[in-house]
Amino acid sequence: MIKKIAVIGSGVMGSGIALSFAAGGYFVTINDIKEEFLSHAQNRISENLSLLIEEGALTEQEKQGALANITYSVDLEGAVRDADFIIEAIPEVIELKLNLYEQLEKIIKPDAIVASNTSTFPISQLMEKASFADRMVITHFFNPGHLVPLVEIVRHNETKPEIVKTTFDLMRKIGKSPILLKKEIAGFIANRLQTALMREAFYLLKEGVANAEDIDTAITAGPGFRWAFTGPIEIADFGGLDTWQRVFDNVSPVLDQSKEAPVLIRDLVDKGKLGTKSGEGIFTYEESTVSQRINKRDRNFIKLGKLKMEKEEEL
Numbered sequence: 001m002i003k004k005i006a007v008i009g010s011g012v013m014g015s016g017i018a019l020s021f022a023a024g025g026y027f028v029t030i031n032d033i034k035e036e037f038l039s040h041a042q043n044r045i046s047e048n049l050s051l052l053i054e055e056g057a058l059t060e061q062e063k064q065g066a067l068a069n070i071t072y073s074v075d076l077e078g079a080v081r082d083a084d085f086i087i088e089a090i091p092e093v094i095e096l097k098l099n100l101y102e103q104l105e106k107i108i109k110p111d112a113i114v115a116s117n118t119s120t121f122p123i124s125q126l127m128e129k130a131s132f133a134d135r136m137v138i139t140h141f142f143n144p145g146h147l148v149p150l151v152e153i154v155r156h157n158e159t160k161p162e163i164v165k166t167t168f169d170l171m172r173k174i175g176k177s178p179i180l181l182k183k184e185i186a187g188f189i190a191n192r193l194q195t196a197l198m199r200e201a202f203y204l205l206k207e208g209v210a211n212a213e214d215i216d217t218a219i220t221a222g223p224g225f226r227w228a229f230t231g232p233i234e235i236a237d238f239g240g241l242d243t244w245q246r247v248f249d250n251v252s253p254v255l256d257q258s259k260e261a262p263v264l265i266r267d268l269v270d271k272g273k274l275g276t277k278s279g280e281g282i283f284t285y286e287e288s289t290v291s292q293r294i295n296k297r298d299r300n301f302i303k304l305g306k307l308k309m310e311k312e313e314e315l
Helices: 012-022 033-054 061-069 076-080 094-107 161-173 190-206 211-219 223-227 234-240 241-254 263-270 287-314
Strands: 002-010 027-031 068-075 086-087 113-116 136-141 150-155 177-181
Touching: 002 012, 002 076, 012 027, 012 033, 012 061, 012 068, 012 136, 012 177, 027 076, 033 061, 033 068, 033 287, 061 068, 068 076, 068 136, 076 094, 094 234, 113 161, 150 161, 161 177, 161 234, 190 211, 190 263, 234 241
Parallel strands: 002 027, 002 086, 027 068, 086 113, 113 136, 150 177
Antiparallel strands: 136 150
């Protein structure tokens, strides 16, 4: 029985994950190394809950209940000592993660499940030196963690089946859509699919086939519109596998085959043009514009999430 959750790391992902559990009725302790980080997380969570209220996805009473379910602590041992499920959402630096696992071995309950939100490291590497591989999983949430339903679950060769089942059940209880990887693979599922598409998008931009706005619209108003409810494999079935055989045979040979990041991205990174974080990337941004776009994005995600939930309830 999972009752208490610990989230280690209070950044954007950690706070989003914690919000999901708290809104789902679980007691959550968020741990980080500085009170300053926890204060930022507390403000972020409150703002995100308020946005859910504004969009009719949550009531004020539910917001207050979620806030009451969360505690904040810089004391790692105190945060995880009684936790039934522990999620690590610290920076993607392998040394930091291995050091954390070494500490956890000494202080967590013998039946506590440990999860990592990593999108970078295989679980076999994470568990090279740890002794709790039998109750370790990767639970890869997508940003924003409290709004995107997908959670990719990766098991270790030693992970017990009941640990995987408990994790699946837990994710479903907080409204997530968990999927299981049957074997390790770099980038997992969603990021491999996303990277393949983005590689082609930047190729089309470099070749001058269309401008950036139109390339984005080609996805949001086309395949992306369908993908919210129908995945690529089912689309192939609907369209006819004979038809898609011809599409693959005709288009695959002329797709971009690059084995590294696009030159366009590399050139911009070298110039310090990193996107919204620097004010300029492919597009140019003002600070107020970025916050407005994120707000609009999250409102649209909330609306889409409500619609998908309604459709699932009809099935």
